[in-house]
Amino acid sequence: MNRILLLCLLFLPLTLDAAQLVVHDARVSSQPDLTRIVLDTSQSVSHHKVFSLSNPARLVIDLTDAQLKANLPVPSTSDHFLQRIRAGVREGKDLRIVLDLKQSVRAKSFRLQPDGRFGHRLVIDLFPRTDEPVATKSLPNARTAPTVTARRDAIIAIDAGHGGKDPGAIGAGGLQEKEVTLAIARKLATRINRQPGLRAVLVRDGDYFIPLHERIQIARRHRADLFLSIHADAFHDPKVRGSSVFTLSERGATSEAAKWLAARENKADVIGGIDFSRNREVAGVLMEMSQNLTMEQSGVAAQKVLNKLGQVNHLHQSRVQSAGFAVLRAPDIPSMLIEVAFLTNPEEEERLRDRQFRERIADSLVIAVKRYFEDYPPPRVMLAEADASAGEPRRYVIERGDTLLDIARNYQVSLSALRQANQLQDDRIRVGQVLRIPES
Secondary structure, three states: OHHHHHHHHHHHHHHHHOOOEEEEEEEEEEEOOEEEEEEEEOOOOOOEEEEEEOOOOEEEEEEOOEEEOOOOOOOOOOOOOEEEEEEEEEOOOEEEEEEEEOOOEEEEEEEEOOOOOOOEEEEEEEEEOOOOOOOOOOOOOOOOOOOOOOOEOEEEEEEEOOEOOEOOOEOOOOOEHHHHHHHHHHHHHHHHHOOOOEEEEEOOOOOOOOOHHHHHHHHHHOOOOEEEEEEEEOOOOOOOOOEEEEEEOOOOOOOHHHHHHHHHHHHHHEEOOEEOOOOHHHHHHHHHOOOHHHHHHHHHHHHHHHHHHOOOOOEOOOOOEEEOOHHHOOOOOOEEEEEEEEOOOHHHHHHHHOHHHHHHHHHHHHHHHHHHHHHOOOOOEHHHHHHHHOOOOEEEEOOOOOOHHHHHHHOOOOHHHHHHHOOOOOOOOOOOOEEEEOOO
């Protein structure tokens, strides 16, 4: 009897290891720059393979010794990448899931362990295979006849805070922060796009969740010149009210309230048990934040926004605040987080419901943004040409690789006139420096 029991114990691990993998649920979530497929499995996926096929474009997911006991989801017609999901059995026991695609994609797969809400999962992310440039960049060429370089729009990335399974703050009357931020972001984008030389990009244009570090990546893919993250504030005291504007601080928050707020907002990167902040690219971004010019420009732009908000709503803080917001950690884009009002204040919750108040907020923001770019135009934006046509001096922001001679040739001015207009003793210039361009 003891020998039989011993043999059973010896073979028990082999029996458990040989248990077939079961896919008991599948779901899809879509964003403009990402489609995510999640497979809920009975145990951790030990063997799987993902590869692509062409003509037509497909992505194949092979799971060894697995079976499907779930209805496969039907992708949304608005999904940028995914057309259909189908499955079949190969070699009698292996499961093959095929994603019929609308275009070629890059794919990344990873496993997630149980976290209390969900069990074992296999996640497959679909990304665009190539990033099309938003604006063509003209480079100086000393060997050709001098011409004025092509102009472009200044690009403003508007990030509607929260979204999807992350509602953000919720007012006593049930108004959700994710609804308010998206409504204001859309109004602001419409107004910005009416301005010559300005173009808005919505980081989130629907009710879906985007991790904080991916919001930065979206802004950078669009080559944004300014990043605005729209939020509605919350606090445990319902009497607290007003608008605030924050920039990034790596040295500490300007107040306890700023520190508390940053901690609350940064929790958005831990949703469903996934800590999206543990990412090598984000760590690299933190290393690069020593670029003082971006920090300074963020403060200048934020002050203009705060001044205009003060004409629409009571200010919670009369000066720009700073704290360690993860969503502001883009090393090369001036960025700010705007708390338009307090959802936890009953009066301000009602104001945030009001369409006219949201429009006034958007109006104030577009004026501030326009004034910022008028004072600090990015390289080769149309606003610089508009200033010249209005009789104001043209300005140019030095980029890496520029020389004073190339700039003089591009604008058809003499080198000595360019030096004199900027009180330069020699031809040394630095990246980020703003030059006044004299008349030709």
